[in-house]
Amino acid sequence: MMPLLASVVLLVPYTDNLSTSLYGELAIYISFTLLLQVIFNYGLDNYTGIHHFDYKNDTYKLRQFVGTIVAYLFMIGSIVTLSATIAGYILFPILLGDAFVFFPYGFMCVITAFCNSFFRTYVNFLFYDDKAKKYFWLNFFNFIITIALCWIGLEMYKQTLIGPMWGRLLSGIAIFLVACILYIREYGISWAPETIPGLQRFCVPVVLFFLLNWVTLYINNYIINAYSGTTDVGVYDFALKCTLLIEFVQTGILGTINPRIYALWKNKGEAQSTVEENRYHHVFSMFTVLFVAINIVLLPIAIQLFVNNESYYEVFRFLPVLCAAFVFRGIYNAYYNVVIYHKKTQALPRALAVTSLIQITLCIVLLQAFGIWGAVWSFVLAKPVQIFFLWIESRKLFTFRYNFIKIFALPLLYFTIVLLLQYLPLRLTPEQLAVIQLLLAILIVLLVFRKDMKDVKYVVGR
Numbered sequence: 001m002m003p004l005l006a007s008v009v010l011l012v013p014y015t016d017n018l019s020t021s022l023y024g025e026l027a028i029y030i031s032f033t034l035l036l037q038v039i040f041n042y043g044l045d046n047y048t049g050i051h052h053f054d055y056k057n058d059t060y061k062l063r064q065f066v067g068t069i070v071a072y073l074f075m076i077g078s079i080v081t082l083s084a085t086i087a088g089y090i091l092f093p094i095l096l097g098d099a100f101v102f103f104p105y106g107f108m109c110v111i112t113a114f115c116n117s118f119f120r121t122y123v124n125f126l127f128y129d130d131k132a133k134k135y136f137w138l139n140f141f142n143f144i145i146t147i148a149l150c151w152i153g154l155e156m157y158k159q160t161l162i163g164p165m166w167g168r169l170l171s172g173i174a175i176f177l178v179a180c181i182l183y184i185r186e187y188g189i190s191w192a193p194e195t196i197p198g199l200q201r202f203c204v205p206v207v208l209f210f211l212l213n214w215v216t217l218y219i220n221n222y223i224i225n226a227y228s229g230t231t232d233v234g235v236y237d238f239a240l241k242c243t244l245l246i247e248f249v250q251t252g253i254l255g256t257i258n259p260r261i262y263a264l265w266k267n268k269g270e271a272q273s274t275v276e277e278n279r280y281h282h283v284f285s286m287f288t289v290l291f292v293a294i295n296i297v298l299l300p301i302a303i304q305l306f307v308n309n310e311s312y313y314e315v316f317r318f319l320p321v322l323c324a325a326f327v328f329r330g331i332y333n334a335y336y337n338v339v340i341y342h343k344k345t346q347a348l349p350r351a352l353a354v355t356s357l358i359q360i361t362l363c364i365v366l367l368q369a370f371g372i373w374g375a376v377w378s379f380v381l382a383k384p385v386q387i388f389f390l391w392i393e394s395r396k397l398f399t400f401r402y403n404f405i406k407i408f409a410l411p412l413l414y415f416t417i418v419l420l421l422q423y424l425p426l427r428l429t430p431e432q433l434a435v436i437q438l439l440l441a442i443l444i445v446l447l448v449f450r451k452d453m454k455d456v457k458y459v460v461g462r
Contacts, residue, residue, distance in 0.1 A: 002139040002140065002142065002143040003139075003142070003143075004244050004247055004248035004251060005143065005248050006142075006143050006146050006147055007241060007244050008241070008244050008245055008248065009147055010146075010147060010150055010151070010164075011238070011241055011242070011306075011307070012306050012307070013150065013151045013154040013155070014026065014154070014164070015238070015307045015308070015309050015312050016154075016307070016308055016309065017154040017155070017158045017159065017163070018154075018159065018161075019159065019231075019234075019309075019311070020230075020231045020234035020235055020238070020309075020311050020312065021229070021230045021231045021234060022159065022160075022161065022230075022234070023234035023237070023238060024221075024225070024229075024230030024231055024232070024233030024234030024235075024237065025099065025100070025161060025230050025233075026161055026164055026165075027221055027233055027234065027237035028096065028100065028221055028222070028225060028230070028233065029100075029105055029106070029109055029161070029165065030168075031214075031217075031218035031221055031222075032106065032109050033109040033112050033113045033116070033168070034113070034214060034218065035113075035211075035214050035218070036080065036084055036109060036110055036113035036114075037113040037114075037116050037117045037120070038117075038207060038210045038211055038214055039076075039080050039084075039113075039207065039211070040073075040076060040077055040080055040113055040114045040117035040118075041117035041120060041121060041207075041210075042072075042073075042076050042203050042207050043202065043203035043204075043205075043206030043207045043210065043345075044069055044072065044073060044121050044199075044203060045120050045121045045124035045125070046124075046202075046203075046206055046340070047069075047199060047202050047203050047206070048066065048069050048121060048124065048125045048128075049124050049125055049127065049128035051065070051198075051202070062187075063187050063188060063190065064190045064192050065190075065192065065195060066125070066183075066186075066187040066190075067187045067188045067189050067190030067191075067192075068190050068191055068192045068195050068196075069121070070183050070184065070187065070188075070189050070190075071189050071190065071191050072199070073117075073118055073121060074189075077114045077117075077118070080110075080114070081110055081111070081114060084110045085102075085107060085110060088102040088106045088107070088110065089102045089103070089106075092106050095222075096222075096225065097225070097226075099230065104165075105161060105165050108165050108166075108168075108169045111169060111172065111173070112168050112169050112172040113172075114176070115172035115173055115175060115176035116172050116175070116176075118176050118179055118180065119138075119142065119172075119175040119176055119178075119179040121179075122138075122179040122182065122183050123135055123138050123139060123179070126138070127255070128259075138175075138178065138179070141175070141178070142171065142175045145171045145174055145175070146167065146168065146171040149166070149167035149168075149170050149171050150163060150164045150167030150168060150171070151163075151167070152167070153166050153167040154167075202343060202345055203345075205345035205346040205347075205348055205349050206345045206348060208348070208349035209345065209348030209349045209351075209352055211349075212349055212352035212353055212355070212356045213352060215352075215356040215359070215360070216352070216355060216356055216359055216379070216382050216386065217240075219356070219359070219360060219363070220236065220359075220363050220375045220378060220379060221233050221236065221237055223360070223363045223364055223367060223375070224236055224363075224367065224372070224375055227364075227367055227368060228367070228371070228372075232371070232372055235312070235314050235315060235372060236318075236372050236375050236376070238312055238315055239315035239318045239319060239322055239372075239376070240322065240379070242299055242303065242315060242319060242322075243295070243299075243319070243322050243323050243326065245295060245299075246291065246292060246295055246323060246326045247326065247329075249291060250288065250291075250326065250329050253284065253287070254284070254329075254333055257280045257284060258333070258337055260280065261277050261280060261337055261341075262337070262341050264276055264277050265277075265341060271397065271398050271399060272398065272399035272400075272401060273398075273399065273400055273401040273402060278401075278402060278403065278407075281330060281333075281334055281402065281406075281407055282403060282406045282407065282449075284330045284333070285330045285406055285407050285410055285411060286406070286410070286445050286448070286449055288326065288327050288329060288330055288411065289327055289410060289411060289414045289441050289444075289445055290441055290442065290445055292323050292324060292326055292327055292414070292441075293414070293437055293438040293441035293442075294438060295323050296319065296320050296323050296324070296418070296434050296437060296438070297434040297435060297438050299319050299323070300316050300319065300430070300431075300434070303315070303316070316430060317430075318372065318373070318376050320418050320421075320422055320433075320434070320437070321376060321377075321380055321418065321419070321422060322376060322379070322380065323418075324380075324414070324415050324418040324419070325379070325380040325383050325415075327411035327414055327415055328383045328384060328387060328411055328415075330407060330411065331387050331407060331408065331411070332383075332386065332387050332390065334400070334402070334407070335387065335390040335391050335393075335394040336390060336394075338394040338397050338398040339351075339390070339393060339394050339397065342397045342398075344393075344397060347390075347393035347394070347396075348390075348393075350389070350393060351386070351389040351390040351392070351393045352386060352389070352390075354385075354389055355382055355385045355386040355389055356382075358381075358382065358385055359378050359379070359381070359382040359385075360378075362374075362377070362378035362381060362382075363375050363378035363379075366378055405448055406448060406449070410444065410445070410448050413444060414440075414441055414444065417437055417440050417441070417444075418437055421433045421436060421437050
């Protein structure tokens with residue numbers, strides 16, 4: 001949760017010290033870093049977390065397995081750093097325009113991405129290895145040092161990218177050194193060739209999936225930059241970043257729920273939904289609707305409280321629709337879990353490839369017709385499309401027996417309410433509309449769950 005939270009907290013100094021145009025440039029560099037981070041990581045955080053269970057009872061094999069992952073990370077890091085440096089120097093001005101140069105900021109993105117990916121692999125392993133305290137404190141260290149260095153840099157060098165770029169690089173180097181020392185001290189560096197074929201089968205589809213997932217999250221920034229410029233990139237990206245609190249909380253809850261669901265499947269050996277599993281999905285669906293509704297009310301208030309630059313207030317009109325798109329996360333998670341648990345990672349890129357093409361096409365077409373609203377709607381519409389194709393893949397592996405009203409109808413009804421309030425010609429202020437959608441969200445949740453509050457007690461108790 002903390003990397004997402006850091007992104008939310010840093011919005012305050014970003015908006016205070018950067019124009020929307022400069023913020024748009026920073027958004028491009030950060031998204032480029034995240035793209036490289038996916039490539040550097042190569043899906044090894046998922047692979048290590050899931051497959052280490054196979055060696056957990058054999059200390060020697062576990063050390064050899066994890067040591068091989070460490071060696072593989074360094075090997076990938078060397079290859080990708082060299083390749084990205086050569087390609088970035090050539091392609092940056094061609095793809096992004098003269099405002100973007102690879103040296104120094106593009107190259108800083110490469111180094112930052114490698115450091116962050118190495119750290120992420122290590123801390124994800126700690127999570128799956130039930131080392132919760134160490135997991136927390138390392139993430140907390142990353143959180144504090146990233147915010148401190150970026151904020152100090154922004155205050156020292158206002159209206160430039162020097163502060164945030166150097167802050168992210170230096171914090172990345174710091175967390176890399178910590179993770180590297182701990183990884184090698186605890187597990188060493190090994191090379192087990194027999195691990196590689198299985199690793200490749202698992203990781204290649206996973207990295208393709210996360211690359212496509214990056215497309216759905218960040219490609220709109222590049223399309224907007226090509227057609228409208230960095231100022232519109234800044235407005236659009238800031239609007240998305242404002243919704244990170246929703247994703248931040250959802251990710252934290254799912255990080256707790258998903259291992260319990262996997263444990264239920266492992267213990268019972270069933271390839272179909274169970275009552276216990278469904279309780280988690282039901283409560284998450286209920287919570288998501290209420291939490292999204294609350295955010296639609298509070299986000300404009302929080303932005304006006306912490307953001308002094310009024311040029312960023314343009315995002316208010318986009319927030320209800322962007323926030324409402326996150327109500328589909330529970331449905332997505334139910335299908336994603338099945339594919340990951342059964343290690344059928346080849347299904348992930350297949351499910352997302354068509355979604356990415358649809359989003360890119362929609363963004364190009366709608367952006368030219370409706371401006372930033374076109375990019376917003378291409379992002380929102382990609383959510384249900386992504387779920388549909390993931391369902392096609394996951395149903396081959398699992399028999400779903402979900403409560404249609406609680407998991408599907410509830411978020412869909414709430415999403416429809418938000419859209420109607422947004423687009424119907426009602427003579428109400430945005431604040432009044434936000435309060436109305438919150439009251440309606442509470443009402444429909446009470447109607448749907450009036451007889452099932454025991455599910456909430458069960459999940460919270462777990």
